[in-house]
Amino acid sequence: MTERRRSKRGLVLAGTALAMAVAVAVAIAGIGGAWAFATPVLSGLPKGPVLAQAIERGRLIVGVRRYPRPAPPEAPTPPEPDGFDATLARQLAASLGVPLELVGLDPAAQEAALSEGRVDLLVTGVPAQSAHGIAAAPGSYDVGRGLLVALRRGKVQDEAALRGALVCVGEGSGYAGAVSQRYGAQPRSYPSSVHAASAFMAGECAALAEDGEVLDRLMQNEEWRFYQPLASGLRPSSDAAIRLPEGDAVSRDYLAAALRRWRADGTLDKARGARAGNLQFEITLLKDGLVCHS
Structure with a gap:
């Protein structure tokens, strides 16, 4: 391939990545805005010091997961907040009547950011381990049933073969503990579900564990014809809870009430559906030559 062709291909891929990023950002913003009006009124419930301080400050600061989106190998993009986390954080801020400030955090920095008061809350999925000085609001915001998929002609062809096998999962996934406890598998965590899917497709793991809605959509794509469902109905072993000091x-209690209402009125289901669509879109981009930078 000539240098001119390489340059042209890089520009095309970069343009694709930019268009993808804009499309996802617009979609997430639109979703958050629409749901803010549909969120049940929680203003009548009492707020403790953490939420009262956010109201007095005039903004809610929430720590969320972050990851770089698929991009051309020669043009990596910086990590951006996880769209699912951001949507729920936006709902919380709307319920308090204040603007939202998102802080994208790597796993190692999340608990320190909360303990040191740099964020009011953490919406980062299931923590790797419980930390002293941090509480969790009762109830999970990621309540989908998981699915395990594997290569059709790979070494793992049944659940029994999962013992000791590597299973790719995204950061903060509740399925990490589930595959370990239920099958004796070894979960391998990646910065996001997109990274986990990319690693699985590259052969780094024998199986991939993810929300069933996400994998059901992916299995309809032509490039996923080489994979098959291995086990369904996988339930997260721990809650993806909103954490606070x-x-x-x-x-x-306010946060727990918000989760209950959003579960009852379908807000959480809509958030999961939007997440499934965004992940399908991002993972599909991998076949166009874009890669997940770590």
């Missing part, structure tokens, strides 16, 4: 039971 210990000692504020009133704010914790």
Whole structure:
């Protein structure tokens, strides 16, 4: 391939990546805005010190997961907040009547950011381990049933063969603990579900564990014809809970009430559906030569 062709291909891929990023950002913004009006009124419930401070400050600061989106190998993009986390954080801010400030955090920095007061709350999926001084609002915001998929002609052809096998999962996934406890598999965590899918397709793991809605959509794509469902109905072993500093039971109860209402009115289902669509779009881009930079 000539240098001119390489340059032209790089520009095309870069343009594709930019268009993808804009499309996803617009979609997420639109979703958040539409749901803000549909969120049940929670303003009548009492707020503890954490939420009261956010209201007095005039903005809610929420720590979320972040990851770089698929991009050309020669033009990596910086990590951006996870869209699913951002949508839920936006709902919380809307319920308090204040603007939202998102802080994208790597796993190692999440607990410190909360403990040191740099964020009010964490919406980062299931923590790798519980930390002293951090509480969790009762209830999970990621309540889908998981699915395991594997290569059709690979070494793992049944659930029994999962013992000791590597299973790709995204950061904060509740399925990491589930595959370990239920099948004796070894979960391998990646910066996002997109990274986990990319690693699985590259042969780094024997199986991929993800929300069934996401994988059902992917299995309809031509490039996924080489994979097959291995086990379904996988339930997260731990809750993807909203975390806050210990000692504020009133704010914790407010957050728990918000989760209950969003589960009842379909807000969480809509958020999961939007996440499935965004992930399908991002993972599909991998076949166009874009890669997941770590």
